[in-house]
Amino acid sequence: DIQMTQSPSTLSASVGDTVTITCRASQSISLWLAWYQQKSGKAPKLLIHKASILQSGVPSRFSGSGSGTEFTLTISSLQPDDFATYYCQQYNSWWTFGQGTKVEIK
């Protein structure tokens, strides 16, 4: 099974900051990685798929990069609506989620 490890687990930031979340796979997953945003009590929302493709309707301040085993989600100019938990998910071989990164207000 492919394991996904996100870092950090919690990130404190201010509005306007640029933040980066890292996701590492236990083996190569090529570009088969998605990022989701989940707000408290709500369903996850797809932000990015195939490592860097922005889902329709998602603001351009979100971007994804990486390939193989290391990936990043970058949020440029953090907005109040962006404080949430973010999950990576590999779909190279079945499906596995990372443990999540909570972005909180500093």
Add this chain to the structure above:
Amino acid sequence: QVQLVESGGGVVQPGRSLRLSCAASGFMFSNYGMHWVRQAPGKGLEWVAVVWYEGTKKYYADSVKGRFTISRDNSKNTLYLQMNSLRAEDTAVFYCAKETSVLRAAGTFDAFDVWGLGTMVIVSS
């Protein structure tokens, strides 16, 4: 608009059964693989099961294999999850989710672009 609505959650005793449903609308349900994903209270997301668009291929996480059964009725645009021999550790919000790609080929996998609001399952005596 594209929508998924889960139902069937509730409180159930350990060892008992429960069936979840997910009603789909706004897209050609029969063309997409569908999944169940769960989230225990305060925890992360855990993939549970998938059924291919045509309904013949079904796969499960090891944690539920042999106890849960995923199915779909394309004539009713509905996804199901039959959960038997429930355990306390099955307590979670269960989400249904739709794959991004239409008519996904066997041997490939996909992200999830639409999620339902979730239905809570509590397993407790």
